[in-house]
Amino acid sequence: MRITRRQFIKLLAEGAAALSALKLVSLIPSPSPTAILRPPGAVKEEYFNRLCVRCGICLEVCPTKAILLSDFNDGIEAVDTPKIDPTVGPCEFFRGRCEEVMRCSKFCPTEALQLADKEKVKIGTVELNPDKCLAYIGKECVVCDEMCPVPEAITITSDLLPIFHDEKCVGCGLCVYYCPAEPKALTLRPDGAKRA
Amino acid sequence: MVRKAVDAIGGIRQLVSEGKTVVVKPSVLTSDPNCAPDPRVIAAVAKLAKEAGGKVIVAESSGGGDTAYCLSKVGITSVAEEVGAEVRVLPSEDEVLLEVPNGQKLQSVKTYPTISKCDVLISVPRLKRHSSTTVTISLKNMMGTTPQSEMGRFHRTDLSQCIADLNTVLKPDLTVVDATVAMARTGPTGGDMIEMNTIMASKDPVAIDRVAAKRLQELEQQMGIPSFDAANVKHINAAAAVKVGTNEIKKIVIIEEDIL
Numbered sequence: 001m002r003i004t005r006r007q008f009i010k011l012l013a014e015g016a017a018a019l020s021a022l023k024l025v026s027l028i029p030s031p032s033p034t035a036i037l038r039p040p041g042a043v044k045e046e047y048f049n050r051l052c053v054r055c056g057i058c059l060e061v062c063p064t065k066a067i068l069l070s071d072f073n074d075g076i077e078a079v080d081t082p083k084i085d086p087t088v089g090p091c092e093f094f095r096g097r098c099e100e101v102m103r104c105s106k107f108c109p110t111e112a113l114q115l116a117d118k119e120k121v122k123i124g125t126v127e128l129n130p131d132k133c134l135a136y137i138g139k140e141c142v143v144c145d146e147m148c149p150v151p152e153a154i155t156i157t158s159d160l161l162p163i164f165h166d167e168k169c170v171g172c173g174l175c176v177y178y179c180p181a182e183p184k185a186l187t188l189r190p191d192g193a194k195r196a
Numbered sequence: 197m198v199r200k201a202v203d204a205i206g207g208i209r210q211l212v213s214e215g216k217t218v219v220v221k222p223s224v225l226t227s228d229p230n231c232a233p234d235p236r237v238i239a240a241v242a243k244l245a246k247e248a249g250g251k252v253i254v255a256e257s258s259g260g261g262d263t264a265y266c267l268s269k270v271g272i273t274s275v276a277e278e279v280g281a282e283v284r285v286l287p288s289e290d291e292v293l294l295e296v297p298n299g300q301k302l303q304s305v306k307t308y309p310t311i312s313k314c315d316v317l318i319s320v321p322r323l324k325r326h327s328s329t330t331v332t333i334s335l336k337n338m339m340g341t342t343p344q345s346e347m348g349r350f351h352r353t354d355l356s357q358c359i360a361d362l363n364t365v366l367k368p369d370l371t372v373v374d375a376t377v378a379m380a381r382t383g384p385t386g387g388d389m390i391e392m393n394t395i396m397a398s399k400d401p402v403a404i405d406r407v408a409a410k411r412l413q414e415l416e417q418q419m420g421i422p423s424f425d426a427a428n429v430k431h432i433n434a435a436a437a438v439k440v441g442t443n444e445i446k447k448i449v450i451i452e453e454d455i456l
Contacts, residue, residue, distance in 0.1 A: 063262070096227060097265050135328075140355040140430075142328040146225065147260045151386055156327040178260060180348030 035190035036074050037084040037171075039067055040093040040121045041105035041113045044195045051112035054080040058104035058113060063097040064089030066173070067104060081112075084123060086173025086188045093118055094172045095149030114196040122194035123171030126164050126186050133185035135161050144175035144186060166192060197455060198240035198372060201397035204451045211369050211399075214249030216315040220281065221368070223321035223337040226260040227269035231385055233322040233374040235271040237395065241320050241372050242281040252279075255310045257286035257340050259347050264288075284310050291343055298438055299361035301354050307366060311341045319368035319401060323408050324379035325387050325416075329356060330429045331409045332384050334371040334401040335363050335440070360434035363401060367440055371404045372397050378412055381421045390415060402441030403448045405432045410445070 035045065039058055042048055059067045059082060066089030070078040082104070084091055092098045105113040134141035144162050145154045153168035154175065171193065176186045202208050212218055220241050224232040242252045254276040258266040263285045267273045276283050289308040296302040311317065321337040329336060336359055339347055350358035375394040379387035392415060398404035409426035416423035427445075436443035 092261070096261050099227075134351055139351065140328045141351040143351060145327055146384055148385070149226075149228075156382070160328060174260070178344075180351040182352065 035193075036070060036078055036081075037086075037124050037188060037190045038193070038195070039082055039084055039104040039113055040091060040098075040102050040118070040123055041108075041116045042195055043112060043114060048112055049077045049081055051110045052081045053110050053112075055109060056080075056082075057107050057109065058082045061103040061107045062089070063103065064092055066091050066177075084173065084188075086176040087184065090147075090174040090177035091123060091172045092174075093121065094170050095174075116196050118170075120194060121170060122192060123173065124188045124190045125166050125171060125192040126169055126173075126175060126188055128162065128164055129185050129187070131185075132181050132183060133162070134181050136185075141180065143178050143180055147174040147178045149174060197376075197395040198237060198397075199244060200453060200455055201372065201395045202241075202244060202370070204453065205397050205399065208244045208248045208370075211316050212245050212248035212250040216248075216250045217313070218245040218250035218252045218316040218318060219310060219314040220245065220252060220254045220276075220318045220320055221311075221337060221341060222254065222256060222267075222272055223319075223324075223332070223340060224256050224258050224263070224266050224270055224272065225340075225384055226258065227266045228385060229270045230379065230387075230389055231322070231324070232266075232270040232272065233320050234376055235275040237372065237374040237376065238272050238320055239275040239279050241318055242276060243279045245316070245318065246280055250316065252281040253284050253310060253314070254281050255284040255286050255308075255341075257308070257343060259340060259344070286310060286341070287343060294365050296361050296365050298364050300434075300438065301357045302361040305362055305365065306343050306346050307341050308343075311366060316370070317366070317368045319371040321371075321373060322377075322379065323373050323375040323392070323412055325381060325383035325412065325424075327382050327384075329359070329431050330424050331405070331412060331426075331432075333373060333405040333408050334368060335359050335405050335431055335435050338362050338366050338368070338401075341366050356431035356434050359431040360438050360440065363435050363440045364438050368401055370397065370399055371401050373404055373408050375408060375411065378415065380412065380416050380419070388421070390419070400441035400448075402432060402435045402443050405429075405435075406443045406445065407448060407450060 130136040286308040319334040326332040373396040375392040413426040
């Protein structure tokens, strides 16, 4: 099929109009969005679903495959947008394969995920269940502290129990991923996330 | 320093001869270089084994990160390749099951063919404190010859006894402890890096752990850091109880040489 010059200019104009509309829509915050664990560099939740084009590139480039697609349980607006599951893989943005550059943000074609200063990112907050924690039930285990990349985000008491310091935790989920308790004693929640 | 230490206990040639497969096992927990032995120590050990005719492999299964990335980031991959050693990322291999006939808690343990088939296993840990097992030296380094799933099982079962049991079947033929800079106060991450300028070598992993722990205890005491009792490190004593080696200081001959 041949496209005339006139048709080509029309297509360009329509494309530009569609992009502008997307940009405008993205500026309208979603009403009370569900809290979701988003990859590092994610914009605030109320704008995320509007900016994310569900291309799945972030899933492809994540070296730990920690990014999954949201489903209806995360709210209808969020279906097929990326979310972090630290039980599947830890997010290595603070230490590991993405410490130099957050790949998901680098390759995001829209501004849903933005390159951010890793010191200013917090994916969520870790919650410890002492009934399931091996240290709290008398086993020799401080794996969470061993894995934590942030100085003093987890400290160990003289009784060899881990204490989590939310103000220092970046929510990377390394502790959750490596927690050897079955079921895991640690959960990463979206509370307290710091977004772009 | 590494050559002097190994020569002092009889030299590398009593273990390595032409064509032998030698695995050098560093202690690379994460991609933080402070957690791992100094790459120069790994290079020196690999070089010694090569000179004796060994086919040298540096092998690791990191507990806290992608093994290939961690080995590269701490600088071990490049130095190993420089001295002609092969680097093997253990989690990329099929797992093999070993029986642990004298295990108290472990009846079997999973490892990798590179480890189970080698002729000579050399453990090269950095001397470090550990907030759970007090210290992590050679005995605990052997956890990095097993898959992540086994490390989890050890923690759920009885970590110190599992470390001891593991060393009954995967006992290093030689241990070279990197105590050039030790990690004091806490560990295995985030401790204080203190210069000790020491390399230790032994064919008995229990004895070397016992002596190295004692040196670390003394160092911490000198520095006024709240310390520990090296005679009461659970996994070292458990390893002695299952006859991996001796933890009795009076039975350990220490040859010490100041070369600085």
